[in-house]
Every structure is written in C-alpha cells, then in structure tokens.
Amino acid sequence: MNGYGGNILRVNLTTGKIAKEPTPPELARDFLGGRGFGAYFLFQEVPQGADPLGPENKLIISSGPLSGLLIPGAGKCDFACKSPLTGGYAGASLGGHLTAEIKYAGLDSIILEGISPKPVYLFIDDDRIELRDAASLWGKGAITVEKALKDQLGEEFQIACVGPGAENGVRYAHINHDYGRQAGRGGVGTVMGAKKVKALAIRGTRAIPVADLDAYRRAARNLYDACKQSELLKPWQNLGTTMVVSWCDEVGALPTRNFSAGSFEGGKTLYGPVMREQIVVTDKGCFGCPSPCGKYSRTKRYGTNVEGPEYETIGMIGSNLGIANIEDVAQINFLCDEWGVDTISAGGAIAWAMECYEKGILTKAETGGLDLKFGNVEAVLTLIPQIAKREGLGALLAEGTRRAARALGKGSEKFAIEVKGMEQSAYATHSATAMLLAYMTADVGAHHNRAWAITYDLQVGRELVNADKVARVIWLQHIRPMFDTLGACRLQWVELNIDLELYPPALAAITGVERSWRDLELVSERIWNLTRMYWVREVPGFGRAWDMPPQRFYAEPPKTGVTAGKITSLDDVNKLLDLYYEQRGWDANGLPKPETLKRLGLDKLVA
Amino acid sequence: MSARLHALGILKAYLGGKNEVVVETGNTVRETIRALDIPPEIVALVLVNDTPQSKEYRVQDGDVVTLMAVVGGG
Amino acid sequence: MLRLYAESAKCSGCRACLVACSLNLFQENNPKKAALAILAHFPTPGTYEVKVCTQCGECAAVCPTGAIKQNARGAYYVDFAECTLCEACVPVCPENVMFVRAELAPAAWKCDLCGDCVAVCGTDVLRIGEIEAKA
Structure with a gap:
C-alpha cells in the first residue's frame, strides 16, 4: 500500500507469539494512520473494563502515511492504550526518528499484547523480530538504557525505552527516545513497564513505496521551500x-x-x-x-x-x-x-x-x-x-x-x-476562555496538544465567551491532531505559518488517494468522537462533570500578575460547554448523539 | 531619524498586509506597537537588529525591529 | 571544481538530507541508501557530525573496473552497471562516505553532487562550493 509500511505487527508478550498481518486498506481509508490507528485498535480490541496495567490492555504504537517520508517533521509516532492515569483514552505523541524506522521495517503499527513473564526488549531488524532478555537493563535509567542498546546494536537502531518509573507503576511514566524525546502523557510508559517491556530496538532498511514519485518529490520540495522561505x-x-x-x-x-x-x-x-x-x-x-x-x-x-x-x-x-x-x-x-x-x-x-x-x-x-x-x-x-x-x-x-x-x-x-x-500542561487559564475550553475537552485530559488558543483569546478578547471561540477550538481539535494521524509535526504549519494546502498534494502523491482538508477534518472528527465514545464506554457515569476545569480556574482569581483579580465565571464555563456540545452534535451531558455517530460512520463500531 | 519595523506571520494583518513600516525613534517598542494598533500582548518576541529585546526597549535611529506572534505554543 | 561542504555545528540530525539523497541516487525513500552520513554523538557531548564527499577522487583512482567516473559537474559518481562490488573504494575513502552494502544495492554508491540535500536542509549545514586549494 503506497505510503504505508504495509503491515501490523502483533506481539503477544504472554505467549511470545509474534505475527504480522497486512494493514487493512479500509482502516487506512477511514482512520489514515497514527492517532487514528491507535484509537481504532484500542476501541476495537481492548475489552471493556480492562485493567490498564493488566494483560488485556494493549500498547499500540503507530506511524502515519507521511512518517519517514521527505516531509517536514515527518517523525511523529502515536502511542495509544487505556490510560492508567485517567482510566480513559491515552494517546501520546513522540517525535524523533522511531516512526520513520517503523515504516522502513515495513510496519505501520506495533501492538503489544499480554504481559511478558520476564523483562524483555523487542528487537526488530526488518523481518528478524525477537523478544530478547532484558534482565540486565531492568532497573536502569531510560537515557542509560538507550545508550547501552545503541552501543550494543549499532547507531542505525532506533530505541524507545522506559525508566524505573514505568517499572514501578508510576501512573504517568513516559517512553523515552532519542535521548530526550518522549511519549510523555497519560502513562503510556507505565503500560509498557507493566508489560515488562523495557525497550524497543528497531531498524528497517526498506524503501517506503509511493504512488507518484515525481509528484511527491515536487510536493516535498514545495513544503521544504515554504519552510525555508518563512x-x-x-x-x-x-x-x-x-x-x-x-x-x-x-x-x-x-x-x-x-x-x-x-x-x-x-x-x-x-x-x-x-x-x-x-x-x-x-x-x-x-x-x-x-x-x-x-x-x-x-x-x-x-x-x-x-x-x-x-x-x-x-x-x-x-x-x-x-x-x-x-x-x-x-x-x-x-x-x-x-x-x-x-x-x-x-x-x-x-x-x-x-x-x-x-x-x-x-x-x-x-x-x-x-x-x-x-x-x-x-x-x-x-x-x-x-x-x-x-x-x-x-x-x-x-x-x-x-x-x-x-x-x-x-x-x-x-x-x-x-x-x-x-x-494540566503549562498554560494558566484563569482568563483565557478558548484555552480553558481546550483543556476541558481535550480527549486525553488537560493537555495542550489538541488545541492551543491563547493567542486567539488575546486577539478576540480573553474573557469573551461565544460560538466563534468554541468553533475555533473545535477546528483546532481537528487540524492539530490530524498531524499526529498523518505522522508528521504540526509546528511547520503552526510556527512557520506555511500553507496547509501544501499538504494534500504531497499526501495524494504518496498514497495515490486525493484527500482535501475537508476530508481530513472529517477523519479527525471521526477519531474525536471515537475517543469520546471510549471514555463513555470505560468510565461509569462519564459525562459533563468530566469536562469541568479545576475549581481554581473559575473560583480563585490570581492575587498577583497581569491576571490578578480576573477569572472566568462558573456560568461562562457552563456556557462554553453548552456551545461546545451543541456544535459537536453531542447531548447536554456531552455524549455524542446517535445521528452524529451515524454521520461519521461510527454507529456500527460503537454499537 | 527613523527605524524600520517588520511584522511577521499573523501580525502582518495589523500593518494592512504590509511587511514593513517606518516608525519614529525615541519611543519604546511597546509604545510603538500600540501606536500601530497592534495589541502588545499578542507580540511574543521582539528582535531589534536580530537580538531579542523587551518591549521597553527604546527604538533608535536605524534599528530594524522585528515582531513575532506565537500561534501555536508547543 | 565543486564539492559539498558541511558545517556540522549547525546540524540538528533530522536526516532530511539522507532521504533526499536516496531519492536522487535510487529513486527510493530510504536514508540507509544515502551518500552522506550523520554521526550522532549522544548523550555526551550532544553534537552531530556530518560526513560528506570531498570529491578527492581516491575512490576512482583505485577502482579496478573504472566504474567511478566524473559527471558534467566534475563530480565522481558510480556507474552502477560497471561496479563489481569489489569494495576496493571503501577503505580508501578518507571521509567514510563510499558505501557498499550488497544487501541493499547491487553496486557501490557515492555522492554525485546533485544538490538535493542542500535544498532540503533547514539549518544551512550544507552548501556546494568551489574546492579550496590545499594550503
């Protein structure tokens, strides 16, 4: 399949069974890759009520169709699982070079299942795939382990590994890669540690097939030129x-x-x-x-x-x-x-x-x-x-x-x-209502990755609460995570201000499938509603209360600094949620309406 | 006595789409951008002759002042 | 005479140059088949080192079949059809950027000075310039 590694790798840690299956074309069509694959496999395969630290949970590691190609920042890797921190959906994004190597090894997703009886690391060298003993690495620090594996296996191997925090079940343990890049949030490392997997070491030497080489090279050059001219x-x-x-x-x-x-x-x-x-x-x-x-x-x-x-x-x-x-x-x-x-x-x-x-x-x-x-x-x-x-x-x-x-x-x-x-990540939201809503509604918990809107708040009025602000947050929640779905970084668009329209021609040349941003936004909306339904399925009584911000952001105005005395009212918090649910096609309790799920083609999946 | 002011990215819109305007010297960057109707709080980075400066920097003759907003954070 | 120059201190290790190179040499997305190299020295001291061909011609001088030729830009390149994978060129390369990996390609490969790496480097590490006379 053009633009894809072509295979899903399943590693059953309990039995040691390792199997590859072709990446389903309809999965690529409906969920594209990366974050989309992670959300799909999590919803579909991890049984309701699974213990996040038990054998039923899975750690799903996915590249996207742009990963590993000549696309600015095409180094994003998605890690999905049931979160040991929140009990809901965990989706963490990792930069660096791992995702490219997954593609060069002919893979799109790696799914870790079960629990290994002893510490192991997953070794992948193209078709040679083994679970190897990791007794000597267990207990060691993540940076130390990465260096040790690189020294042993060679610089061409890309390493992702966990530290002692993951081994000991810290609920927000991360997965480290490239000496300081992390899949940080939601305890994806905790799940890897619970599975007794200390590390992945992966090398791939294959080319990624593309549909139209000349068009791809032109589109790639246009993207790089735009970045360099910014x-x-x-x-x-x-x-x-x-x-x-x-x-x-x-x-x-x-x-x-x-x-x-x-x-x-x-x-x-x-x-x-x-x-x-x-x-x-x-x-x-x-x-x-x-x-x-x-x-x-x-x-x-x-x-x-x-x-x-x-x-x-x-x-x-x-x-x-x-x-x-x-x-x-x-x-x-x-x-x-x-x-x-x-x-x-x-x-x-x-x-x-x-x-x-x-x-x-x-x-x-x-x-x-x-x-x-x-x-x-x-x-x-x-x-x-x-x-x-x-x-x-x-x-x-x-x-x-x-x-x-x-x-x-x-x-x-x-x-x-x-x-x-x-x-909550590092933006104080006492008086920035769009950013506050972004934190309230992000599908992993209070993280800025899905939508980031403080500049917008300042441009239009930081205390303002209206439908435009809510629409802006929803739009960002579709565009920004689409980059994690495609397996590339959003920051060339966000920070260098390059034209979003440079991406669809590249994606079409790579995969052979024309997709407009309107189409991509629809995929993002599908994924957003699927992760929402995952929360609904896993957390008893899930609804509006789970979208409420910390009390500090509506009841305790800061005493110092430029926002001293300023605070969003509880009424405005509720108004934000009402507007948000309405625009999303969710009910007043924040649950996707049946017609919304049907419109997005999710009705059968979540039934 | 004049200096040049560059606005990058989304800030260009505040200069009517122009890349560059000539500004008076002697005022602080904050006063200068207020006079251009750019809200100072959306300007994240001020470079004067390619060196980061605060908004209290006083614009001098021949300076090139570059303004950048932050659109996306991390 | 031109060659590729690299200023390692500016390299951020992104490897876009390697992919661009493999696309030129082999029409493939495969940085393992690139004719320049980035050595990452991490976690200490935390620097990248870029290795590029200086077009010194040592490889061509030892090639027993004459497979390493000069193109219109004066750059030495491997005529894949004439390479016998004898590897004579590899040890004589002073920069370690003469590549033979039989499992990946049926011929040796090296930089042909196409310039595609320069075009995609966002941190201005790479440039093509006149070969400076040796002091």
Whole structure:
C-alpha cells in the first residue's frame, strides 16, 4: 500500500507469539494512520473494563502515511492504550526518528499484547523480530538504557525505552527516545513497564513505496521551500518552544506556584534567550525537520546533558514549582527523563504537594523531612527518584494528582490542577476562555496538544465567551491532531505559518488517494468522537462533570500578575460547554448523539 | 531619524498586509506597537537588529525591529 | 571544481538530507541508501557530525573496473552497471562516505553532487562550493 509500511505487527508478550498481518486498506481509508490507528485498535480490541496495567490492555504504537517520508517533521509516532492515569483514552505523541524506522521495517503499527513473564526488549531488524532478555537493563535509567542498546546494536537502531518509573507503576511514566524525546502523557510508559517491556530496538532498511514519485518529490520540495522561505524560521530555530516563556509571563499564562497565578516574579531567568545563552549546546530536530525546536543543553552546575528543557517543562517544573534558575530546571528535567516520568504530570503533582505543605495539609513528617516549600530545588531533586521508586511521599505522588488529592483529602482536591485525572500542561487559564475550553475537552485530559488558543483569546478578547471561540477550538481539535494521524509535526504549519494546502498534494502523491482538508477534518472528527465514545464506554457515569476545569480556574482569581483579580465565571464555563456540545452534535451531558455517530460512520463500531 | 519595523506571520494583518513600516525613534517598542494598533500582548518576541529585546526597549535611529506572534505554543 | 561542504555545528540530525539523497541516487525513500552520513554523538557531548564527499577522487583512482567516473559537474559518481562490488573504494575513502552494502544495492554508491540535500536542509549545514586549494 503506497505510503504505508504495509503491515501490523502483533506481539503477544504472554505467549511470545509474534505475527504480522497486512494493514487493512479500509482502516487506512477511514482512520489514515497514527492517532487514528491507535484509537481504532484500542476501541476495537481492548475489552471493556480492562485493567490498564493488566494483560488485556494493549500498547499500540503507530506511524502515519507521511512518517519517514521527505516531509517536514515527518517523525511523529502515536502511542495509544487505556490510560492508567485517567482510566480513559491515552494517546501520546513522540517525535524523533522511531516512526520513520517503523515504516522502513515495513510496519505501520506495533501492538503489544499480554504481559511478558520476564523483562524483555523487542528487537526488530526488518523481518528478524525477537523478544530478547532484558534482565540486565531492568532497573536502569531510560537515557542509560538507550545508550547501552545503541552501543550494543549499532547507531542505525532506533530505541524507545522506559525508566524505573514505568517499572514501578508510576501512573504517568513516559517512553523515552532519542535521548530526550518522549511519549510523555497519560502513562503510556507505565503500560509498557507493566508489560515488562523495557525497550524497543528497531531498524528497517526498506524503501517506503509511493504512488507518484515525481509528484511527491515536487510536493516535498514545495513544503521544504515554504519552510525555508518563512521569515519565522530563524527566530524559531533559535529559541524553539522556549520563545513562549517570556510571553506567557507577560500575558499571565505562565503557571506559577500550582497555577495560583500566571506571572512569575522570577520568570526572567527562565526566558528563552537566557537559556540559549547559558546552557544550550545543539539544536536537535526530529526526523525531516527543517525547524528544530529541540534544544540540547549541558548544565555547568550539575555537569549533565539533557534535551530541553522545552516550554512545558520550564513552566511545570520551573515557575509552577517556584524555581527560577534554568540550570536547576534542566537538572530536574534530566532526572525525570532518566527515571522515566512525565515532566508535566510530575511538575503538577509536586506543585500540588508543595501547596499542601505550605497550607499545613502535608506535614514535614509526611514529606519524609523534606521542606517542601515552593522554590526548594533540593527537595524536588530528592523527590523525582522517590516518585520513580514509589518511596516515601513519592508513593502518593506516583498516583497522580487526582488520586493523591482524593487519598489525602483535607480540601486539597480544590487545588488539584487536572481534568479527567490528567495534570494540566503549562498554560494558566484563569482568563483565557478558548484555552480553558481546550483543556476541558481535550480527549486525553488537560493537555495542550489538541488545541492551543491563547493567542486567539488575546486577539478576540480573553474573557469573551461565544460560538466563534468554541468553533475555533473545535477546528483546532481537528487540524492539530490530524498531524499526529498523518505522522508528521504540526509546528511547520503552526510556527512557520506555511500553507496547509501544501499538504494534500504531497499526501495524494504518496498514497495515490486525493484527500482535501475537508476530508481530513472529517477523519479527525471521526477519531474525536471515537475517543469520546471510549471514555463513555470505560468510565461509569462519564459525562459533563468530566469536562469541568479545576475549581481554581473559575473560583480563585490570581492575587498577583497581569491576571490578578480576573477569572472566568462558573456560568461562562457552563456556557462554553453548552456551545461546545451543541456544535459537536453531542447531548447536554456531552455524549455524542446517535445521528452524529451515524454521520461519521461510527454507529456500527460503537454499537 | 527613523527605524524600520517588520511584522511577521499573523501580525502582518495589523500593518494592512504590509511587511514593513517606518516608525519614529525615541519611543519604546511597546509604545510603538500600540501606536500601530497592534495589541502588545499578542507580540511574543521582539528582535531589534536580530537580538531579542523587551518591549521597553527604546527604538533608535536605524534599528530594524522585528515582531513575532506565537500561534501555536508547543 | 565543486564539492559539498558541511558545517556540522549547525546540524540538528533530522536526516532530511539522507532521504533526499536516496531519492536522487535510487529513486527510493530510504536514508540507509544515502551518500552522506550523520554521526550522532549522544548523550555526551550532544553534537552531530556530518560526513560528506570531498570529491578527492581516491575512490576512482583505485577502482579496478573504472566504474567511478566524473559527471558534467566534475563530480565522481558510480556507474552502477560497471561496479563489481569489489569494495576496493571503501577503505580508501578518507571521509567514510563510499558505501557498499550488497544487501541493499547491487553496486557501490557515492555522492554525485546533485544538490538535493542542500535544498532540503533547514539549518544551512550544507552548501556546494568551489574546492579550496590545499594550503
């Protein structure tokens, strides 16, 4: 099949059986690839009520039809499973070079099933596919393991591996690749660890077939030319996502001390140009990327190397923990990478614990003697390994903020900053209603990947609540995840401002199938409704309450910063949801109506 | 005494589709962009002669000021 | 006389150049069949090193069948029909960018200076320029 690896690989870890089946053409037609394949296989194959950490859950690793081709940023890999953090849909996106290698090995999706009786790693060298003993790697850090496997197997192998956090069941463990790229969110690494799979090592040497080679080469060149001609290219290459730090601080969107404010008095020392000057060594890009956002850094104080910190990490373990030194943030980032935990969720959970401590809800006895005040770097450096090992206070925080707050109680639920059980990523949304709605309705929990709308909020009026804003969020929720479905990066469009219409000719030349953006948006809407139905199926009583934001964003206006005194009202929160459900064709409780499912061709699948 | 101001990406719309306008010197970047009816809060990055500067930077003769918005975050 | 130059410090390891190269040499999407190389030095020191052909001609000088010829741009290229996979060219290449992988291609391959890699590099690592006289 043109544009595809052509096969789905199933690895039953319980029995050791390894089997390939051809990628069904109708699956490619209806769900395209990447995120679409992940959502489909999850819904179709993981039985209702499966334990996320049990043998029935599956980890579905998918490339898309653009992955591995000469397309800007065609290095996106989708990881889907039932989330051990939220109990609903988990879909995490990984950059780097893994997805390209999956295609060169003649594969589209790798589905890990069952649980291995002992630690293994999955070795794929074209058609030679084996489960290999990983006893010597178990317990080791993710960066260490990647290096060890590369040394042993050779640089051509692409590695994805988990750290001790995943082995020990931290509910937000990540999967590491390319020394600092992660499938970070929702506990996809936790599921890999539960399956006793320490790593994947993959090499493919095959060509990806394309339908019209000349047209593809022309379309590819047009895409690269557009990126290289963009005036936005140089500033973006210089700073990557850290460009946003100063701006978020200025507009009150930089999470500060557990999202109690949106501006940080110590923010200036975290700004992108400061980081560039002080610690960045190399610009690091994903596969085929002309505009690398990755900033590889070396800290003088700690003598460690780390990819990043990128914006989310700076927000979540910098300002949100009251930490104002970029070297400290980089070191905490390094520990999270090596120990195998998501920086966003870890930052969220620790910020919650710090607020508990400052309010006297957690005592020094309960923190194991840690003086867990905001800004205490040493305490955070101590806590990351504790979380990964589930030791002391780390055992509570490894459960994620929602579970931890419910276990601790004492009013701490009020400042648990999560939606659907996923810690909110690094945009403070006290007064930015489109972004607030984006977090409320993202299909994995409070993550910015699906829609990002703060600039739009500022352009049209940050407190405004109307149908246009809601339509904007829905449009973004279709366009942005489409890139994760195609297996390429959205940032060339988003940040370099290249024309979206450059993509359909490339996709048509590659796959031989003409698809307009209108058609692609419909596929995205299909996937969106399928992941929604997954929540409906898996979570008893699922509905509107699961889309509510943390109370802090409608009841506690910040006391400091540019958003001081500003807050979205509960009425407006409800109005946002009403408008959103109406435009989506969902009922007042947020469940897709039968006619919506029918229009999207999902009625039989979800029946 | 004048400087040039470049707006990139979505900010071009605020210059009536023009890439570049001539601006007065002596004002801060913030004052300058307000005068052009560009909301300062949507400008994420200010480069003066290719070097990042704050919006309080005072525009000098011969400066090339480049403004960039952030459209997508991470 | 022209050759390809690489400024490794600017490389971000994306490998677009490798895919563009394989599309030119073999009309295939397959970076394993590219005629330049990116060596990644991670996690320490965290740098990329780009290896490119200098068009020094050592390979052509040792080729027993005369399969390595010069094209109109003055670049040495492999005439696939005349290559016998003897591998004589591989060890003499000072940059390790003379490739023989019999499992992937029935002939040796090397850079023919098509310039497609330069066209897709977003960080200006690569350029084609006059060969500078040796000091």
